[in-house]
Amino acid sequence: MPSLRSSLIVMGAVVLGGCQSLSSQDPLAEAGATSVPAECRWARSDNVSRERWMRATVAELEAQGYAITNTETELGVISAEQYTRRPGLGAVDRPWFGVGSLWGGFGRRSGVAIGYGVHFNDDPVEVERLSVVIDEEAVTVTRDTRVIDDGYVVDARSANRADFCRDLSAAIESRLLVEGPLQ
Known part of the structure; x- marks a missing residue:
């Protein structure tokens, strides 16, 4: 019959082993975290200039409460962020x-x-960062979020969601239609 001491040692090893097997994973390493959903990349109209696409995108992002942090017209890149x-x-x-x-x-x-x-x-504070790349053929949106507490990042993950991209695409295209003919 095993002694109480050896039983406690075995039980402790099982408990500690169970804790180790339940360790959390890096949320940025989750499957598909770096992939962009199909809805986050859409073709742009040939008859609309890159500058016009950028103006409509900046206007829409600002309307949604984003602060534009950087734009590069030659590369077609817009960076924005939002704090909540x-x-x-x-x-x-x-x-x-x-x-x-x-x-x-x-x-x-x-x-x-x-x-x-x-x-x-x-x-x-949740910091949401968003980048829009407008090249010659398509518009691509990438998004991520970080939760910062007392100066430390406590959560970080990709936020490439198909529904967000679908709504953003529709809003930008709507702004392009309202602007009228080519400018």
């Missing part, structure tokens, strides 16, 4: 009220410290 506060994501690690003790080891300088760990405007 995510209240509550950091609440688990941040107590609203804290009590600390200074007892022990300090001799006569012992006491109790009470502090209010209230945090204002330091919610995690």
Whole structure:
């Protein structure tokens, strides 16, 4: 009959081995994270200039709340980003009220410290970055998001979603139609 000590050692090894096998994976390494869905690449009209496509794309991105960070007309590249506060994501690690003790080891300088760990405007922030490349034949959209909490990236992933690209494509094409004939 195995002893209690050997049973605990075996049980500990099983528990630790289980934790190791459940380790999280890098979200950017997920299958297909680097691929662009077909809806995120569409053909552009031959009768519309690259500059006109870029103007319509910039106008639409700004209308959706993106800040344009860079444009390069010769290459047909537009970069934009959008910041969104995510209240509550950091609440688990941040107590609203804290009590600390200074007892022990300090001799006569012992006491109790009470502090209010209230945090204002330091919610995690989701940063969404988007790039649009307009070449001679097509328009390609790539998108990713990062959640930053207290200066650290706590989540990062590709955000190439077919529905987003489909809606963006329709909105840009609509702007091109409203502008009228070639300009």
